[in-house]
Amino acid sequence: MSAANPPESLTWAFLRSHPEDAARVLEALPPADVVALMQALPARITARVLSNLRPSLAAAVLHGVDRNRGSALLAMLDTSMAARVLRQVTEERRIALLAQLRTAKGMALRLILTVPDNSAGAWVDADCLTLNRKVTAGAARQRITAASGTAERIVVLDDDMRPVSWVIPHDLLRAAPETPIAQIAVPIPAVIMAATPLSAALSHTAWSQSPVLPVTTRLGIFIGMLHHERLRQVYEQDVASRGADVASAAGAMANGYWQGVTGVLRGALGLLPPVRSVAEIPDER
Numbered sequence: 001m002s003a004a005n006p007p008e009s010l011t012w013a014f015l016r017s018h019p020e021d022a023a024r025v026l027e028a029l030p031p032a033d034v035v036a037l038m039q040a041l042p043a044r045i046t047a048r049v050l051s052n053l054r055p056s057l058a059a060a061v062l063h064g065v066d067r068n069r070g071s072a073l074l075a076m077l078d079t080s081m082a083a084r085v086l087r088q089v090t091e092e093r094r095i096a097l098l099a100q101l102r103t104a105k106g107m108a109l110r111l112i113l114t115v116p117d118n119s120a121g122a123w124v125d126a127d128c129l130t131l132n133r134k135v136t137a138g139a140a141r142q143r144i145t146a147a148s149g150t151a152e153r154i155v156v157l158d159d160d161m162r163p164v165s166w167v168i169p170h171d172l173l174r175a176a177p178e179t180p181i182a183q184i185a186v187p188i189p190a191v192i193m194a195a196t197p198l199s200a201a202l203s204h205t206a207w208s209q210s211p212v213l214p215v216t217t218r219l220g221i222f223i224g225m226l227h228h229e230r231l232r233q234v235y236e237q238d239v240a241s242r243g244a245d246v247a248s249a250a251g252a253m254a255n256g257y258w259q260g261v262t263g264v265l266r267g268a269l270g271l272l273p274p275v276r277s278v279a280e281i282p283d284e285r
Contacts, residue, residue: 016045023052035064047076059088071100079126083112111223120201121194124215124224130155138177156185162220198235
């Protein structure tokens with residue numbers, strides 16, 4: 001087996017171990033170069049870096065890579081980031097990517113994209129565990145084990161995907177296997193509408209009773225869980241970004257470091273076959 005090319009090996013190691021730092025470097029490169037690198041890297045490394053890129057550049061990547069890879073990358077992103085990126089691709093490309101994402105996540109993304117990105121629904125965790133109200137405690141525990149999931153609250157849904165109650169994991173673990181979920185579940189303190197503005201969602205009084213709350217469409221269909229801490233961070237970032245200066249002292253101090261790493265990435269890009277610019281890549285039909 002031949003040894004990996006040193007620039008290529010170093011680039012992969014850097015991207016895998018420092019995806020946030022790598023994203024800052026890539027944002028200084030031409031979009032076509034970023035697309036070429038994202039197409040050539042293993043998908044899991046690409047997804048980690050992609051989740052840290054600014055949404056507009058991540059959208060350029062989804063436009064530039066082939067459709068199958070684009071859908072695969074989309075599936076690896078967390079739901080809120082995937083939605084932010086999809087908002088910035090063309091409608092034609094968005095439809096094509098979502099058409100290949102025939103999963104619960106794809107359905108959740110379609111719902112999330114119906115609300116503005118400054119609303120509660122844009123920041124839900126759609127990858128959360130849910131239970132049908134007809135299952136037993138034993139079946140619920142099997143589902144949780146199979147999903148390797150953890151949760152502070154597990155929403156119980158009716159057959160129309162509407163939240164009717166939720167279960168506290170501690171209560172579920174203590175229940176006899178044959179116990180109906182309805183006997184363990186407790187009322188949900190409040191449900192937040194997806195279109196609720198961030199400020200209004202953050203000031204909801206129900207946060208004093210739970211660190212997470214379910215979010216639904218205007219028709220009451222469950223789309224995910226909203227975490228108070230995540231919501232607070234997003235709101236503060238939104239407020240700060242309105243008047244913040246993009247340049248920072250830390251960026252200036254690290255200028256020499258970034259130049260060195262950028263050189264390594266440019267060297268690795270030179271090993272890849274020539275690619276057309278994003279603008280030259282024809283739409284896929």
